[in-house]
Amino acid sequence: xxxxxxxxxxxxxxxxxxxxxxxxxxxxxxxxxxxxxxxxxxxxxxxxxxxxxxxxxxxxxxxxxxxxxxxxxxxxxxxxxxxxxxxxxxxxxxxxxxxxxxxxxxxxxxxxxxxxxxxxxxxxxxxxxxxxxxxxxxxxxxxxxxxxxxxxxxxxxxxxxxxxxxxxxxxxxxxxxxxxxxxxxxxxxxxxxxxxxxxxxxxxxxxxxxxxxxxxxxxxxxxxxxxxxxxxxxxxxxxxxxxxxxxxxxxxxxxxxxxxxxxxxxxxxxxxxxxxxxxxxxxxxxxxxxxxxxxxxxxxxxxxxxxxxxxxxxxxxxxxxxxxxxxxxxxxxxxxxxxxxxxxxxxxxxxxxxxxxxxxxxxxx
Amino acid sequence: xxxxxxxxxxxxxxxxxxxxxxxxxxxxxxxxxxxxxxxxxxxxxxxxxxxxxxxxxxxxxxxxxxxxxxxxxxxxxxxxxxxxxxxxxxxxxxxxxxxxxxxxxxxxxxxxxxxxxxxxxxxxxxxxxxxxxxxxxxxxxxxxxxxxxxxxxxxxxxxxxxxxxxxxxxxxxxxxxxxxxxxxxxxxxxxxxxxxxxxxxxxxxxxxxxxxxxxxxxxxxxxxxxxxxxxxxxxxxxxxxxxxxxxxxxxxxxxxxxxxxxxxxxxxxxxxxxxxxxxxxxxxxxxxxxxxxxxxxxxxxxxxxxxxxxxxxxxxxxxxxxxxxxxxxxxxxxxxxxxxxxxxxxxxxxxxxxxxxxxxxxxxx
Numbered sequence: 001x002x003x004x005x006x007x008x009x010x011x012x013x014x015x016x017x018x019x020x021x022x023x024x025x026x027x028x029x030x031x032x033x034x035x036x037x038x039x040x041x042x043x044x045x046x047x048x049x050x051x052x053x054x055x056x057x058x059x060x061x062x063x064x065x066x067x068x069x070x071x072x073x074x075x076x077x078x079x080x081x082x083x084x085x086x087x088x089x090x091x092x093x094x095x096x097x098x099x100x101x102x103x104x105x106x107x108x109x110x111x112x113x114x115x116x117x118x119x120x121x122x123x124x125x126x127x128x129x130x131x132x133x134x135x136x137x138x139x140x141x142x143x144x145x146x147x148x149x150x151x152x153x154x155x156x157x158x159x160x161x162x163x164x165x166x167x168x169x170x171x172x173x174x175x176x177x178x179x180x181x182x183x184x185x186x187x188x189x190x191x192x193x194x195x196x197x198x199x200x201x202x203x204x205x206x207x208x209x210x211x212x213x214x215x216x217x218x219x220x221x222x223x224x225x226x227x228x229x230x231x232x233x234x235x236x237x238x239x240x241x242x243x244x245x246x247x248x249x250x251x252x253x254x255x256x257x258x259x260x261x262x263x264x265x266x267x268x269x270x271x272x273x274x275x276x277x278x279x280x281x282x283x284x285x286x287x288x289x290x291x292x293x294x295x296x297x298x299x300x301x302x303x304x305x306x307x308x309x310x311x312x313x314x315x316x317x318x319x320x321x322x323x324x325x326x327x328x329x330x331x332x333x334x335x336x337x338x339x340x341x342x343x344x345x346x347x348x349x350x351x352x353x354x355x356x357x358x359x360x361x362x363x364x365x
Numbered sequence: 366x367x368x369x370x371x372x373x374x375x376x377x378x379x380x381x382x383x384x385x386x387x388x389x390x391x392x393x394x395x396x397x398x399x400x401x402x403x404x405x406x407x408x409x410x411x412x413x414x415x416x417x418x419x420x421x422x423x424x425x426x427x428x429x430x431x432x433x434x435x436x437x438x439x440x441x442x443x444x445x446x447x448x449x450x451x452x453x454x455x456x457x458x459x460x461x462x463x464x465x466x467x468x469x470x471x472x473x474x475x476x477x478x479x480x481x482x483x484x485x486x487x488x489x490x491x492x493x494x495x496x497x498x499x500x501x502x503x504x505x506x507x508x509x510x511x512x513x514x515x516x517x518x519x520x521x522x523x524x525x526x527x528x529x530x531x532x533x534x535x536x537x538x539x540x541x542x543x544x545x546x547x548x549x550x551x552x553x554x555x556x557x558x559x560x561x562x563x564x565x566x567x568x569x570x571x572x573x574x575x576x577x578x579x580x581x582x583x584x585x586x587x588x589x590x591x592x593x594x595x596x597x598x599x600x601x602x603x604x605x606x607x608x609x610x611x612x613x614x615x616x617x618x619x620x621x622x623x624x625x626x627x628x629x630x631x632x633x634x635x636x637x638x639x640x641x642x643x644x645x646x647x648x649x650x651x652x653x654x655x656x657x658x659x660x661x662x663x664x665x666x667x668x669x670x671x672x673x674x675x676x677x678x679x680x681x682x683x684x685x686x687x688x689x690x691x692x693x694x695x696x697x698x699x700x701x702x703x704x705x706x707x708x709x710x711x712x713x714x715x716x717x718x719x720x721x722x723x724x725x726x727x728x729x730x
Binding site (some may be wrong): 001003005007008009010011016017019020021022023024025026027028056057058059060061064091092095096097184186192193194214215216217218233234235236237238239240243311317319 | 366368370372373374375376381382384385386387388389390391392393421422423424425426429456457460461462549551557558559579580581582583598599600601602603604605608676682684
């Protein structure tokens with residue numbers, strides 16, 4: 001089965017098998033060594049000298065940690081939304097009593113840094129900006145470097161959901177000045193789901209120390225204190241650390257620049273292949289993601305049948321649309337363990353599925 | 366290496382390998398089937414027809430879920446503590462603004478149901494009782510059935526940390542009237558850490574609906590709504606579900622009654638073996654746990670050297686004491702995948718370690 005969803009992504013055989021190693025003591029020296037090694041590896045992928053903490057939770061738990069450690073009840077913050085996962089950040093802020101201003105952009109487009117600039121200029125009380133780097137629900141990548149420039153200019157805290165970008169698309173945490181960055185093991189990291197990563201800048205630690213939102217499991221100060229002793233505050237997902245340890249070796253053996261280049265090349269190939277079928281991409285040109293491509297369901301095709309047909313008839317697992325996009329788009333993931341062959345097979349399955357559902361590729365004029 | 370700590374416990378080879386199966390779509394029909402099957406299996410282990418929800422988090426995250434869904438800011442609750450994990454419940458309640466009354470018993474002893482009865486009679490405003498079933502830090506099992514009788518008599522909500530008991534020691538959720546029960550995958554379940562289980566009675570759901578503590582990742586209503594569709598609200602730790610699916614088969618093949626009997630028999634054997642060495646057990650007689658035995662560090666032995674010596678010299682991983690018990694006790698786990706041979710080897714390693722550290726087994730008079 002060709003798993004072409006935007007996460008969980010296929011886990012390389014040797015990574016899966018590394019996770020099946022004998023269980024060990026999570027408080028012993030062997031595990032402390034693993035924590036040290038994977039933390040250093042994660043920092044390299046984050047391109048940061050900030051603390052990077054690893055939490056046993058899914059990406060959404062990592063987003064919650066980003067909020068409850070840095071946004072206090074009543075805090076005014078700007079939440080930039082371009083899709084379902086931006087809305088998730090908004091919902092978490094609202095849940096914990098923050099006072100968010102939403103700056104929404106149409107689904108399918110990226111955020112405009114100039115409008116973020118204007119919003120921050122208009123309200124000096126906005127303490128932080130929360131933004132999605134790569135919006136998995138729409139296949140759009142935000143111009144994070146430019147957004148960060150604006151946020152730095154106004155000296156606000158920048159909190160980034162980089163769950164489906166980091167390790168596949170360059171994220172220069174330190175060079176761009178990103179304060180809090182979240183990622184998740186089940187994306188480009190090529191590890192099974194269950195671990196979240198979060199980097200915290202010195203400026204963010206200052207905010208963390210003053211933040212009054214109650215937190216226990218997701219308290220980052222506890223995570224940092226434990227990490228200094230080669231431990232975690234709560235029993236960690238040991239087998240996923242085993243996987244991560246091996247997966248990082250694979251990433252570094254390929255070389256991060258090569259990993260980014262492969263993702264870009266295969267994304268281009270995917271987009272070209274879909275356009276050649278006469279399909280329309282959901283994301284606007286120039287905003288398209290190198291990890292996931294969203295495709296409009298063509299007229300005359302029943303969007304609710306696409307993922308089932310592709311899976312049961314053509315051996316390919318695609319993702320449908322989420323929320324308001326359900327039935328209107330489908331999504332093709334090309335991140336993590338992905339090759340030319342995977343993309344070719346995926347494109348063939350899309351073509352066959354469309355044909356089966358009554359779609360005819362327009363003949364070029 | 367003989368892993369004789371009270372969790373994470375050894376993962377059977379076939380369970381570890383089941384976790385290395387190819388990654389699948391967490392929103393697809395195959396995973397929905399697994400969720401259905403492991404949930405039914407978990408309910409059988411919990412001996413309940415209540416909802417049982419599976420969360421991607423460690424046991425402490427499960428404890429947090431139990432608190433933030435059922436204890437509102439200002440709520441008066443009784444927290445019964447007999448060790449480190451009871452204190453953890455207390456700390457979580459305090460963190461989220463609950464108003465706890467601590468009923469503390471000396472470490473090494475179990476809670477006295479009569480004193481819980483008196484505390485509840487004295488304060489009708491105590492809405493809930495939080496209690497540890499099996500206190501991993503001291504090797505004591507509380508008389509949960511008797512405690513539940515008292516709590517039922519006073520008609521308060523009963524919230525139980527059964528992390529290190531459930532699946533190894535009988536916990537009759539429905540027969541005893543337990544409202545909220547938490548367990549964790551890395552104990553008797555024989556699965557790697559990263560999943561927590563939580564059962565919720567109809568009475569607890571009523572409290573949950575009224576509970577005003579903010580919650581997002583750990584919101585049980587979301588978990589229930591998703592479970593009804595064969596999903597989870599956030600990307601779950603798929604590979605640990607694969608493991609759980611296999612581990613439950615092993616548990617049921619042995620038969621739960623046989624599993625409980627094996628744990629009791631091997632606990633007795635462990636205790637007898639340690640007493641035969643002239644060592645003193647930390648837990649009072651009659652209160653001793655069938656999953657973990659705590660042993661007093663004998664006079665003249667440097668308690669800080671025990672776990673290291675046992676591990677590096679005698680191939681056995683023991684646990685030290687936690688918090689105020691550090692250096693004063695060590696702990697021997699006998700839960701999950703554990704056999705007569707494991708206990709024999711563990712006892713031999715304890716004897717050799719003690720001898721190496723200068724301890725002489727007293728000769729019988």
